[in-house]
Amino acid sequence: MVIDKVKNGTDLVIRLSGRIDSITAPNFDVELKSSIIGIETLTLDMEKLDYMSSACLRVLLSVQKIMNGRGGMKVIHVNDVIREIFDITGFSGILTIE
């Protein structure tokens, strides 16, 4: 897993690549939560992310809850596998996917 952050004022774009599974999810959790301090809008670019496991979903769920109180969060460039995971877990209904 590689995380690449681009900050523009209170807007943050995070580019994810590789995979986020049970091993990398704890790391992702810490990284993400420390990055969104003072951030109003968060964009997660998943163009180069191969796949994610339920551990990652848990992180996404908790961050979504945080961002719901601010400007919001959206997920972009979702591949077929991740789209399927979002669909079967019902995450398509709570995430803003573009």
Next chain:
Amino acid sequence: MKTTDSTERREKNGEESVHSVSNIVFRSTILGSVIQGAVALLIGLGMYTIALGNQYITLSYNLARSASVALTEYTDELQPIVETVVQRYHALPEEVREKTFTKEYRDNFLDIYADDDYYKVRQIMHRFLNNSDLFGVYIGYYDEKTKALVYIVDPDDNEDTTTFPGDWEPVKDNELSEFINWDYDSKTYSIDNTEKWGWICTSGYPIHNAHGKIIGFVLADVSLNELYSGIKSFVVQFSLAVLLIMVLQAVAVVYYFRWRIVNPINAIAGAASRYARDKREGNDVPDHFSHLNFKSGSELNHLCCVMSRMEKYISEYEKNLTDMTAEKERIETELSLATRIQADMLPSEYPAFPDRDDFDIYASMIPAKEVGGDFYDYFLLDSSHLVMMVADVSGKGVPAALFMMMSKLLLRNAAMEGMSPASALTEVNEIICRNNKEEMFVTVWLGILDLVTGVLTAANAGHEFPILRNSGGKYTAVKDKHDFVIGGMPGIKYRQYEIQLEPGSRIFLYTDGVAEATSTDFALFGIDEILEVLNADPDIAPKQVCEAVYAGVEKFVKGAPQFDDITMMSVHYIKRYELKEQDVPSRTINVRSTIDQIEPVTSMALDFLDAQECPKRIKHQICVVIDEVFSNIVNYAYGSGVGDVEVSIKASQNRSSIDLIFIDSGVKFNPLQSEDPDITAEAEEREAGGLGIMMVKKLMDGVSYEYRDSKNILTLRKFL
């Protein structure tokens, strides 16, 4: 050495011939002078002779004429004398006349000699004789009857040379007629070589009587001996003078010729010979001809310039030739190396699969040039799948060979990855089209034969029709679906088709080198001819099939040069292959139940899936499933402790699905019994637990659990 000897000999001969050029000039000059001299001599001699001869003739004629004039007054005395002599001459019998000039004969005319009138006439004649340098002057009578000149009066006193009246001499017909038919307008004379007096010129003038009748002729003899001796000495002196001039002229011409032509030619020849020697011995002397300098504008100077230029051109040419030869050798070496590499790329060891008795395969490629554009390949994907391909790259030579290498590797890789024929062609086409500026293309027939079921799956990218023979039948061409050639255009979706082969079936594949082999009379071998050869002896082994078809082509073309690579592949599907346990591909890994062991388990699964033409999407789904199940085992199976976990992944026999099996010895737990979480709630009400197992169930096509021998066995199935 022999060559060198003969060359030297030739050079020596060349030098000899240089001398002979001088000789030729000398001889031709002499010959020319001799001809000129002879002509001049003849002309000079003729003129000299005519001039002097005329002088002599005039002299004798004038004398005869004046004597005749002087005798005019004495014709009365002369006429009886003439008549008496002639009468007596005629009266004499012939045998007496024969004795002329003898005393016995002369006695018959003795009285006339004593006559006074005769004496008078002789005295007058005597005057002319004394007054001139004449050889003789006398009066004669031309007797037509006896064709003789009868002497009448001769004033000569010398007894040895004088004639008597009645003496006679025979006269030639033309002389006789000339005198008898006297013509006043021309001088009458005759020139004779007499025994007695040598060359003499006789001129005559008639004596007329009072009635104008010719009674005789005054004849004047002039000796021409002086004239002839004059001519002789003239010829000798003239010849000597001419000879001397000739020799001097010839010598002068030869020297001049030597100086102006032979010596320069020798100089050029010497330079040429030095040039040849230096070339032979390998001396690098640059300038042989340019220092030679002759009169500018002359042909020799021109020759010298031409030779100099030629030397320059030859040395340039030699240099180019050396470079080119070296370059050519290098290219040839590389080409033969390329040919070997190319040949090595094609499987060529037979039997190809010695441990297999369910099928037999043979293929061969005979290139038309050193390196060809045809190729074939075959290999076992696994124990029950035989991949076969035959292809023909457009063009020939090195470019085709390079393109062939690339195409072959790409096709083999695609097939190795487990792709179906259609997807392999589609993918390779995309890759090749991406970088195909040369616009080359390749026709491919790619087939995968399932040795268990006998199903042949194939795709055809613009290649020749395959030929099949289903068990027991005849070989026939399969008019299969053709798609566009590989490399021709991007974005083509290739199609594939399936044919059920019964055991005993045969496949024959080839390139257009076979189907379009051309005979010397431009006939094509053609598919019908191939079928004829194949059906002539349909049960022979694949190797013999290829050999028979090649022999058929050879016989057909009748020695016409092969213009395209000839590639053939023959397959005999002998019987169905019985799958064995070890034939089913599978991988197993034993790890401890710690979270970091997800990594090796995932790698193992990915390795396996890569080896089975598994799509990326399914690979990632399986990775998610491994993560979920394995993390579940890590978290719950052994409580807070750690135990062993065995993870296996294997394909089903027909490769339509993949099984993923997790075995642990932890607490009995069936994850499939857990309830799915509510996935419709708002984010704020969502629980994070239970998602993993739910995802596993939904991402996989089948899940099963059993607890056996104190082990949790979770089997997950995914269809491909």
